[in-house]
Amino acid sequence: MDPLSGIISLLHPHDCVAAGFDAAGDWSIQFEAHEGLKCNAVIHGACWIQVEGEDAVHLTAGDCVILPRGRPFRLSARPTRMGEDAQVLYSPVRHGGTAVYGAGGEFFMSGARFLLSGPQAGPLLRGLPPLIVLRASPESEALRWTLERIMAELREAQPGSTLSVTHLSHLLLLQVMRGHLASGAATGPGWIAALSDPRIAPAVEAMHDDPAQNWTVEDLAAVAGQSRTSFAVRFKAVTDRSPIEYLTEWRMLLAAERLRNGRTPVARIAADIGYTSESAFGVAFKRVMGHAPRQFAKRSGATD
Missing domain, CATH: 1.10.10.60 (Homeodomain-like)
Known part of the structure; x- marks a missing residue:
């Protein structure tokens, strides 16, 4: 087994949740600190993301972001210091559903969050930055497809959905790490x-x-x-x-x-x-x- 496959096999994603976000106008939402790993893909439109303690980054359609450190972050139509509480916005949304801000239609993002069990998670994720950005590419397109499949499995809840989501979460982890390795982006010490x-x-x-x-x-x-x-x-x-x-x-x-x-x-x-x-x-x-x-x-x- 190659090193990346071996490492991913020790990470056990579980309790996956996924949802879409559809927005229009001058929107801004604030996400509090979270456990586990979050991954989002911009389907259409553009936005800014700012992780606590980091500079704001502009995202456009096809870009994907991964947040492995659990820091608070903000998504917005333009750089801003304020945002509506994401928990309030997403609370009525069922698994695989879509939260809507305003009339929607100008911006759409899909996303998933899952926990990683076992003591291996900490050492194996050591060295990852608080925000990983994968710009539009074949790698990010594959990751986006995986996110959409996770959303569909959670939304439709067909027989075998639990196992499907587990395997898709492993695939998403693999795609994230592959993309990060391929990008050559700076990373902290570690594997x-x-x-x-x-x-x-x-x-x-x-x-x-x-x-x-x-x-x-x-x-x-x-x-x-x-x-x-x-x-x-x-x-x-x-x-x-x-x-x-x-x-x-x-x-x-x-x-x-x-x-x-x-x-x-x-x-x-x-x-x-x-x-x-x-x-x-x-x-x-x-x-x-x-x-x-x-x-x-x-x-x-x-x-x-």
């Missing part, structure tokens, strides 16, 4: 920056492909085609952790996923990710995840 950096990406791919391998910094530097020192310095600068720290964190995230499922003994999980000693695995897991493996499994509702 996203690592995959974007051609000098260390081969080593990251190797660790994700075979996490149980007894990797050394020298091995990974060779995979990346660099000297040990150059590779280690570059890796730390891009990810804010050493190669072995990164490998350990990835192993623990994989272990956490299997512990949540509760179907595999701890000793087997330890061996499968490269630990010959269950006790050594337990120490590493507690250091990274904050709980001993069995305690983590119990807190996650699983049994060993």
Whole structure:
């Protein structure tokens, strides 16, 4: 499994809600802080979006925005400091429906919000900016289609809709990350920056492909085609952790996923990710995840 697929598979979207927004005139709406990840696509018209603490950004038809940090934000027909309460505007709208401001008809946006469960969400979304903008492109068109399908599934509630929305949410996450990687936009330290950096990406791919391998910094530097020192310095600068720290964190995230499922003994999980000693695995897991493996499994509702 390639790194991006592996990472997305550890994010578990749930409690998805979606709605459209149809507006006209000099409109402005204010969204409060939110949990989870929000994604919006401009279908027609234009607007401004301003995330708290950031500059306002102009959006036009075909553009998509993603808000992974949960900060308050404002959508408006023109830059403004005020906005009507979005919660009031959307409160009468059913799943997959459309909120209308004024007579509507001049601007339309579709959007979805879903929660991400599990302790993996925080580390895996680390490094994402508070606002990701994907300008009109084939990638944003695909993302927009996914949003529209989520809205339709929620609105029509046909047999299988729950599973369909779950898979569509995974697809949306994948499209978001693909688009962000392809855009080359600046990002904070983390796996996203690592995959974007051609000098260390081969080593990251190797660790994700075979996490149980007894990797050394020298091995990974060779995979990346660099000297040990150059590779280690570059890796730390891009990810804010050493190669072995990164490998350990990835192993623990994989272990956490299997512990949540509760179907595999701890000793087997330890061996499968490269630990010959269950006790050594337990120490590493507690250091990274904050709980001993069995305690983590119990807190996650699983049994060993």
